[in-house]
Amino acid sequence: MRLTGTFLDEISFDIPHHNWGVEEWDKDFQAMKALGIKRVIMIRCANKNFMTYNSDVVRHYSKDYVMHTPPIDLVDMFLTLAEKYDMEYYFGTWHFHQSSCRTWNDPEIFRKEGDINIDIISEVQERYGHRKAFKGWYLTHEICANNAGTIDLFIRQGEHAKKISGGKPTLISPYFAGVKANGGKLTNGYRPLTVEEHTEQWEMIFRQLSGVLDYCAFQDGHVNFQELAAYHKATRILADKYGVETWSNIESFDRDMPWLFPPIKWEKFLWKLESAEAAGIKDGITFEFSHFMSPHSMYPSAHGLYDRYCEHFGIPARSKDFK
């Protein structure tokens, strides 16, 4: 059980920016590579006024926000770096409606999200689909259960993406509806799902997404540490049944601290690695390397996490090599 991938969160909504240019990103890809990262997943293509690439589709649909022309085409930059360092790149779609999906119960909103993203996917396939590192599609909507319209949203995006890209794989990264979800509060009708309830919800989802969804990497930070292996295992068994490969999204930020978010304590990260392994999961991705595990992170405790991870797995790289 190793980390083999990381999200790239450059168009962010709650993670402060590093303000890196191409040179700094290049150095960070070097540090990723040395730790064993072989795939990078761009978490979304736009947010509020900002876009990763100069998208006509985003401009067309955006109503509340005037879009800024990006000073750098981040899709191109990440593809170029992925090619340079022999990594796979996944493109993340657009979460258009600003309200949280946690309270979505309106299939009309999901339908609209699907419509928009079908156009995004077409535009991206045309502009970047031929690139060597372009490996697959990250369907960006973060869900926890089978709300009305959810399955249809993923089917429409997944079928379209596969059809026009020669069958490139699709990935989602949902979250467990655990005690730390919904900000850890029992408000707006939120109630954690037991492992059994979770299994029931996801049986419906995986069954219908069979053949459309290739990889599912649950975020591992919303349940208590000691519950994690059970949630992972139930999910992995279910996903196997419907031909979906289970990864773990081993969050490298700490959800238990008074500010959002510092890098996680290594022993917590280790616990989560061990839980995924115990559940029979073989691949880990993380949200996300550059802020929370990188020798170049603005949070120096990330440098320590890099070192502890490498030390644990006998990887020779150390954060000080990148200074």
Add this chain to the structure above:
Amino acid sequence: MRLTGTFLDEISFDIPHHNWGVEEWDKDFQAMKALGIKRVIMIRCANKNFMTYNSDVVRHYSKDYVMHTPPIDLVDMFLTLAEKYDMEYYFGTWHFHQSSCRTWNDPEIFRKEGDINIDIISEVQERYGHRKAFKGWYLTHEICANNAGTIDLFIRQGEHAKKISGGKPTLISPYFAGVKANGGKLTNGYRPLTVEEHTEQWEMIFRQLSGVLDYCAFQDGHVNFQELAAYHKATRILADKYGVETWSNIESFDRDMPWLFPPIKWEKFLWKLESAEAAGIKDGITFEFSHFMSPHSMYPSAHGLYDRYCEHFGIPARSKDFK
């Protein structure tokens, strides 16, 4: 449109301290200079128990707080560094009453603030007025509209400061009453002002401050990005009419993140530069260089902002030159 000035926020109420001594401040002035900063504005002279200089006036008026004798005279230190690096220094007055000016409607409080600051200005003129770098007066009260007593507060301070200092210029840095003001909340009777309402309020203010106020640098972070140019332009046209020169206070911290405050994303900063330029504004100051743009900042993403800014404007300096 370039950054030519920065606030100095060493007696702070919401920005953590760097704990720099004279040597570290000297290095930071070098980094400012290399980026093009030519004026420094000390945001206030005292707060709660702490003073920038050993002021008899502050001690006299302070009732709720016993004042600590400053281990370093910061006014002298900043003047000395400004002289060394050929910069202009603005002295910031005292916001005595701790309650926010956002809810001030009591002219008696404004009158008292004026009385105190007239004495502060006299003391400072006597002690530091002769210093070569002492360029002008920053009237520290941050306002957004024409509340009762506001105009009188600035007229009294401005007239007195000019009279005893040989006419040295005055500066204010108000904020737009936008969607992100009042903590982004519609509480305590707060309601954003439209561009038209803003214009109406400031027509009254600028008309009466004509001849007393020289520079007005609005904080640029309280309105949506796409609204900024319109607010700036309306303000600039109005200020021109009454002989007040408009600068922009291009905030270098990010108001959209879950903790207060990290350095801003470069693309947001760029947007705000472009908006000021589109409004016909030629000079920018920032709150503030040392925490949010400096190669020496405690927030490493500030180093990136320094580099992106310099890169954009073809300035040869880079943050790594100062390590």
Add this chain to the structure above:
Amino acid sequence: MRLTGTFLDEISFDIPHHNWGVEEWDKDFQAMKALGIKRVIMIRCANKNFMTYNSDVVRHYSKDYVMHTPPIDLVDMFLTLAEKYDMEYYFGTWHFHQSSCRTWNDPEIFRKEGDINIDIISEVQERYGHRKAFKGWYLTHEICANNAGTIDLFIRQGEHAKKISGGKPTLISPYFAGVKANGGKLTNGYRPLTVEEHTEQWEMIFRQLSGVLDYCAFQDGHVNFQELAAYHKATRILADKYGVETWSNIESFDRDMPWLFPPIKWEKFLWKLESAEAAGIKDGITFEFSHFMSPHSMYPSAHGLYDRYCEHFGIPARSKDFK
């Protein structure tokens, strides 16, 4: 009045982890030593799922949490480093019940806390009591007043610890029930204690702990700066009367900033040093060196605090010596 000790907060609940290994901790002990630290106090031995050493007692009592086997025995590591750098080590007990002691009024809970910690103390004495650097016992419960059961809790732990360890000294670090306690809010029945009320409460506590408690280091951050000397002095006089030596826990983090917690402003730290000295206190410990005063801290403003402290006391060390 100098800093001679620091807490070690490696099993933390609200301070983000540095993710240091043995090598990084060794370097930090070097920096402590250079500043004058001669004692280290491990603040607690376990929290939630994590333990500082592989404790059978913790596993036995822990019900809500499954405990993780620590990748490093931190008690052994800290003892080894304390021995290497000729320092004293204090072992901190376990705060089992997760609810805050601020609202504890249930003597049954205190009784249970006592029972558990008597077993912890026995286990630790057996495993580590022979170690050269093992100097004493830190009784971890943070209290502010004489709630029902409080005195009994400390008597039982203190008597047991002394009896089985050949009379090794005991330390507590309470907090003043001041305006910044209880999150600065008058909720859950909280009301600050005046100096007189504080004295009355602690007269009862010190009188009964006489002979069982050796050192008492009040946290110095919950009262206004100008009130601190009076609280300290009343406490010191009282403690002297009952044979308890008073230290000050000079907090090196800032309680007045919008995020919890950055390193404190040097002038505030200086104020608190001066207040303790004015109260006749000779020894200071801090919570805590590694995050808030260290050249290796993840918060670079801690580096400045190290430098200002050393500069003030004529200590030749500087943070840059440790880079």
